[in-house]
Amino acid sequence: MSECNVADGSRDKPEYDAILIVGFGGPEKPDDVMPFLENVTRGRNIPRERLEEVAEHYHHFGGVSPINAQVRALIDGLGPELRRHGVTVPVYWGNRNWTPMLTDTLREMADAGVKKALAVVLAAYSSYSSCRQYREDIGRAREEVGPSAPQVDKVRVFYNHPEFVAANADRVREALAKVPAEERGRVPIVFTAHSIPASMAATSSYEEQLRETCRLVAAELKIDEDRWTLVYQSRSGRPSDPWLGPDILEHLQALRDEGGEEVVVHPIGFLSDHMEVLYDLDEEARILCERIGLNLVRSRTVGTHRGFVRMIRELVCERLHCATSDERRSIGQFGPSHDACPPDCCLPPARPPAAFAPAPARA
Ligand SMILES: CC1=C(CCC(=O)O)c2cc3nc(cc4[nH]c(cc5[nH]c(cc1n2)c(C)c5CCC(=O)O)c(CCC(=O)O)c4C)C(CCC(=O)O)=C3C
Numbered sequence: 001m002s003e004c005n006v007a008d009g010s011r012d013k014p015e016y017d018a019i020l021i022v023g024f025g026g027p028e029k030p031d032d033v034m035p036f037l038e039n040v041t042r043g044r045n046i047p048r049e050r051l052e053e054v055a056e057h058y059h060h061f062g063g064v065s066p067i068n069a070q071v072r073a074l075i076d077g078l079g080p081e082l083r084r085h086g087v088t089v090p091v092y093w094g095n096r097n098w099t100p101m102l103t104d105t106l107r108e109m110a111d112a113g114v115k116k117a118l119a120v121v122l123a124a125y126s127s128y129s130s131c132r133q134y135r136e137d138i139g140r141a142r143e144e145v146g147p148s149a150p151q152v153d154k155v156r157v158f159y160n161h162p163e164f165v166a167a168n169a170d171r172v173r174e175a176l177a178k179v180p181a182e183e184r185g186r187v188p189i190v191f192t193a194h195s196i197p198a199s200m201a202a203t204s205s206y207e208e209q210l211r212e213t214c215r216l217v218a219a220e221l222k223i224d225e226d227r228w229t230l231v232y233q234s235r236s237g238r239p240s241d242p243w244l245g246p247d248i249l250e251h252l253q254a255l256r257d258e259g260g261e262e263v264v265v266h267p268i269g270f271l272s273d274h275m276e277v278l279y280d281l282d283e284e285a286r287i288l289c290e291r292i293g294l295n296l297v298r299s300r301t302v303g304t305h306r307g308f309v310r311m312i313r314e315l316v317c318e319r320l321h322c323a324t325s326d327e328r329r330s331i332g333q334f335g336p337s338h339d340a341c342p343p344d345c346c347l348p349p350a351r352p353p354a355a356f357a358p359a360p361a362r363a
């Protein structure tokens, strides 16, 4: 078997002595919920009522988000996959918003003598929220650790990696199998992703990349263009600010109004069946569909799909210069995304003019 030449000085690629998996993080007990939400929304314009409402989503599930357990399962699958391909450097894990926090992980890495790590950020598409904000949080954590903190590079976004597209297509195929046979060839496919403010969408290729992944998945399943739609969920922020739409609930209602009886919903914008999927789809959307008489089949996210695990290994190997996978694979019209983000990549959204900011609360 060919090995990764991680420490081979004759190669002109950077050497990495650790892999760092970077997640969003989620609460693991009821007392974690509010401090977690405060971490997520620090410095942002999220109304207090929205926070309390979202806290209820978490409490509905016992104050536990499944996301941390899902990342653990992914890392458990990734370790052996990496070792099978000769990658022997340790795999660490740090989150943006909840334990294990990035700062603690980077400190542990520094203590273990790690100098340069390759980060796999668990977000498939580019946007301020899913790209630059992760890099900012890594930068802040490095500052907190101090001069001994390892340098951290990030793997490219992977929305158009053939293994990511194939794993998503597999999940939709699984869902289609649950639709009555006579409907299977015509049931609408609704792809859903996290909504972001329009001002945030304006500084990145989020929408374009999402649309491309949907198109590629649909093509793999031989689903016609007019049979699928990309919609958005989990909107927050002030109602007066424009966010990406259409909203999933409105779209489901519209499908029913047109006489639809079945729908497959695939959370293409997410990587595991975490709270945004469990609450916003399996609760909110399901309740709506039951009320209006639309049979909703929710397809699974890629999660720990073997092809997705393989893709992460490939993304790591292409940067570690593994002999097995030097080519940077991608499909579709855009080619592989950049390894190092350029200075203008996924800039923060422009702040709304002060005149439009909410009036300060009166005591
Ligand atoms: C693009 C995107 C992804 C996908 C890419 C990625 O994965 O990064 C994502 C994932 C996730 N979002 C998550 C949870 C939350 N997102 C929030 C708020 C926000 N998300 C945004 C965007 C995204 N979010 C934005 C623009 C906001 C507004 C505030 C802000 O600009 O920051 C809030 C605050 C309350 C609310 O407003 O809903 C919560 C609790 C969880 C964890 C679920 C769990 O615990 O299982 C995950 C994986």
Ligand SMILES: [Fe+2]
Binding pocket: 126, 127, 131, 132, 341, 345, 346
């Ligand atoms: Fe970026």
